[in-house]
Amino acid sequence: MARNKQLWYIIDTQESIFKGRISKRSTVDNKRRFVNTVKRRDILVTGRGIGGLVGHVAIITSDNWVLEMKGRPGWQNGIKSNNRQINKYDWFEEHKSDWTTVYSCPDGNVARDAASWADRKYYNPQNGAKKVIHVTYKINTDMRSTNPSYCSKLIIQAYYFGTGKRKVIQDAIFDRIIVPTTIPMYFRSSYKLINKGKF
Structure with missing residues (x-):
């Protein structure tokens, strides 16, 4: 025994x-x-929320850098200067336990324009490396303003306002809160996001 x-x-x-x-x-x-x-213009969606929403989302603005509105506890009162860029290696380390789904817009020009718009409006107007724009994190339904903002608002705005005359995003985004994990459903059929995998 x-x-x-x-x-x-x-x-x-x-x-x-x-x-x-x-x-x-x-x-x-x-x-x-x-x-x-992951490449410049890809959209990263995780299932774990950080700032009061179900899930989290960010955009790759260069081949190495992720732009996001991270959120954190205390988001209800607003979090000043919450926008940030983080290296994609560090992004993985922060999210390795909750999985990241990588999406890509099938139109590369549209996706590049959206990523560039996000960088100019949420980080540096010259697309530079230094953070000169400071955005307060607060969940709101005003899709026309960039400050305050939150993670999924940043992404939807980039593809709605940053892609010229091309109709990429449905008009149903206004006067509502966008849940990160539902981002793909707001893309029109001709720009339907491609799922590149879960990591």
Whole structure:
């Protein structure tokens, strides 16, 4: 009996170590896949909310940088200067436990224009590396103003106002709060987002 218990303990310990190694390797592999997949203009959607909404969303404004309105506890009263750029490697580290779905607009020109608009309106008017625009995080239904704002408002505005005369986003965005995980449903059929994978 004692021998069986000892054998079980050894097997269990070895399995736990083995699972730990697989998990660590899987995370490393997943990170490699993520950073090699995401490109400028992609939209990143996670299921875990940070600022009072279900889920979170951001946009890649260059091949290495993610622009977002992060939110955090205390969002109900507004959070000053909450807009930020974060390296895509760091984005993965912050969201590796809640999975990120990567979406891409099929029209590359539209997507680039949207990413550039987001950068100019939410970070630096010259598309520079230094943050010179400071946006307060607050959930609101005013889609025409960029300050205050929140994560999914940033994305929808970029594709609605930043794409010239092209009708990319449905007009149903006005006077409502946009939930991050519902972003794809606001794109018109000719610009339907492509799901590039979950990481």
